[in-house]
Amino acid sequence: MITERQEEQAALHALGLLEGAERSAFEHELAGDAELRALVASLGETSAALALTAPQIVPPAALKDRLLAAAPPRAAAALVEFPLARYAPWAVAACATFAALWFGFQTFRLRAENQSIRTERDLAEIAYKMTQGQLKERSLLTENMINRLGNQLKRQEDLSRMKVTALASLLGNSKEAQAIAVWDPDLQSGLLTVDKLPALADNQDYQLWVVDPAYQNPVNGGVFKVGADGHTALVFKTDQPIGKIAAFAVSLEKKGGVPKAEGPLVLLGK
Amino acid sequence: MYFVSAPLFRPLAFAIPRSPRRPARMTPAAATSERDEQARVHAALLRAMTSGDKSALGRLYDLLAKPLYSLAYRVLHDHPEAQDVVHEVFLQMRDKAGLYETNRGTVFSWAATLTRNRAIDRVRMRKRRAEIIAESAPEIREETPAATGADTLAWQEKSGAVRAALTQLAPDQQAAIELAFFGGLTQQEIAARLNAPLGTVKARIRRGLLKLRETLPAQP
Structure with a gap:
């Protein structure tokens, strides 16, 4: 719907x-x-009329000559006669250049990605x-720890397995004499350490x-002598296999x- | 005191077929058909210019130069300047031919608008507005149209029809429209010239142009 004001403006617009x-x-x-545009166009036609x-x-006739002289033919016709063959190499070259640029760009991009x-x-x-490296280090530490723990357990097991007995003196002249016997049932061997036992004559041991x-008589563990200081350490094995130890004893023979024991007992320990 | 009304009616005398040399009027249907054909020819010539047709500009000039030159002279009252304006307008049409759209109006309408605008610009640039105004509206010299090969019956019919339609407007409406179209005056200048309030002048122009549109035969 066009208002009176719009009609007035359209008329004024048409007359500039x-x-x-x-x-x-x-x-x-x-x-x-759009309706207003149509009115303006219509009034424009009326105004132009x-x-x-x-x-x-x-x-004057000279005006047409002047106009045609000042308006040389435009180059639009040249567009019709487009010499395709002439520009084809250039088009190919342009395509090749474009392709080379594209491939170059792709190569550069792929290199960067690579x-x-x-x-x-x-x-x-x-x-x-x-x-x-860290795992290896930890593995070594763990292994060491396991070994250390194993050793500790082994020592504890060994100690628990071993029979350790302190032997006391039974002689009146060597009250201070001391001895410790350690027996390993697995190895069937033992260690005897003696201190302050009197030295013996050459014909005695x-x-x-x-x-x-398990045996009726004590089993022989070997003979030994002591030095002038009354000390010795003896690694010993028994003549017969030992199952359970009731006591260690040392006699003078x-x-x-x-x-079979004949002489007096010098040391005894259970 | 300046009186506009009486002299303004002088050009309308062309609408009266009193001269035996004037061709006989066509029927309205025939005139409309002729105008449509004319508009199509103008548009086709404009398209031909865009495709490099060397003769199109000359042919379009033959068809439009006379009314455009008459318009330019009517505004400028100076033959050399009118020639310059028409020259510039045809060059502009050639350069802008590719931008022309048929649904925006006829080629003649476009050309007439360009001519009028350029002529009015020149009037203003010369800074002789008051002098030109004094000469333009009241002192229109009637010149006998010179028949040429490019003149068509449709042009003459339409020219007569426009003049006849203009005479049907109230004198104050006619004066306001002619001062605006040919004199290139502003709204305020027209109001001052006609010694009427601005609102009144606007209303006269609106009513006058709308009536003119109704009275004129269908536009091509």
């Missing part, structure tokens, strides 16, 4: 009477109103080696006996020992 802000505002309104009311005058992937791989490898309830 709208200026400045008034013209801008109307043309803005015109842009969004007023030109015919002017007294008709024939322009370098990036290599860097990532190197970093991953370094991280892997570091982790591997001390003889160690191991009392096992003739040199070389006897199969």
